[in-house]
Amino acid sequence: MTADPETKLRADARRNRDQIIAAAKEMFAAQGPDVPMEEIARRAGVGVGTLYRRFPDREALIRAVAQHNFALVLEEARAAAREEPSAWQALVRLLRQSRELRLSVQLALVSPLAWTILRNDAKTQEFRDAILDVLDGIVRTAQQDGTLRTDIGTGDVAVLVSLLLRRIPFAPDEDLLLDRALTLILDGLSARQGSPLPGAPTSAFDLMRAKHSRKEAPPGCA
Template identity: 35%
Template sequence: MPAQTSHKPPEPAPGAAPADLRADARRNRARVLDAAREVFSAQGVDAPMSAVARRAGVGVATLYRRFPTRSALVTAAFEDQLAVCATAFEEALADPDPGHGLYTLLEKVCATLVTDRGFETVFMAGFPEALDYDRERAIAEDRLSLLVQRARDSGQLREDFDPADIPLLLLAVSGLATQPPETALPAARRLLTYLFQSFQAHPPSRPGPLPPAPALDLSGLHRPAERPQRPPAAPLAAATRGTDRGPRPRRPARSAGR
């Protein structure tokens, strides 16, 4: 008779939401995560945990019981975006048209950077403890290099385009995060379309219409730097949140034969 084996259920990760969590506990957890996103947006990911507890209306001890480390709190606060990011990267790699796949990935990343300021702070800082920065960045850079190489080999990207140009694009677009989302999103799409056309080996002679140029508020140009000065990762953690129904920028034409 075969020996019986016990199957011990896996331990939940710190900050995870168990299925049997009481309704009031789930509400408290959601309130803490909402507060964390607001505080990280305003003060950065190094904001005191006490500031998160105060915003959520709970004691610091209660916060630490649920999220024993800062990394557990940051990861839980942005787990949805992290999951969407992974899906977006896989979809870009699976797209048989590499230029279209790269553009779509950048469009999603840019939309996230300008419509979710809390996640934009985490993304641009590359919070190492929460996101396993060095490992995830290496994986993202390898995947991005593959996407760029495929687009170059297909003749869609100019030969001198380098994967290092992607962080340059993201830094430019992330500056629009100071604008209201209803202004920032069409502005980001317009800027991305301009830049991506310059990356193409054969830009269209008559490109399609761009989203209307929004009226931007320039008062935020002189605000002091708020983010840690660490280079942004290639799109290792980004996702779309909140899209409008306005005019869409012209996507690069798919390769012939599709």
């Protein structure tokens, strides 16, 4: 049987969109968000006209890339909370898989245009808040289980993640350094007796309140 023409058209449009987003993610990561749109189209294997039909300007493409990244992180966070046998293992899995956020965070840090887009996009903020909500549940459960230190809050964990997502200049092996840093962070988060922390725990609410009251600086992932 021959596929319905309208169904095939929709499938082609979806495939083109996915190819463009994948190419944009790769090129943004390598060259930054100012890479020419024509080069992105070429990398995606589509015509420039097709790219502009899907994304009428650079802002729309940056927004789509960020939303795609945050959606993947939210999906992974929910999967970790649902599938892992303990909250601590869910937290470890989530932190180890958090690098999908790195491109969006780095875009916001190095590009004023990207920072403005991500700050003002309601869907991106919705994804961020949903990720924080899932993380909050994991943190609270791990603390109740006795595996995560109790003198921290979800905001503290989110801030640590945001530090991992920043680019390390001149690193000989960035992935290895990040793996080492993550191992140190997990050791510091465990419920074993450690050094006392100054101040009070930072909650997810503290981060969201600060995010809405301070609009002048890039947000990291928190």
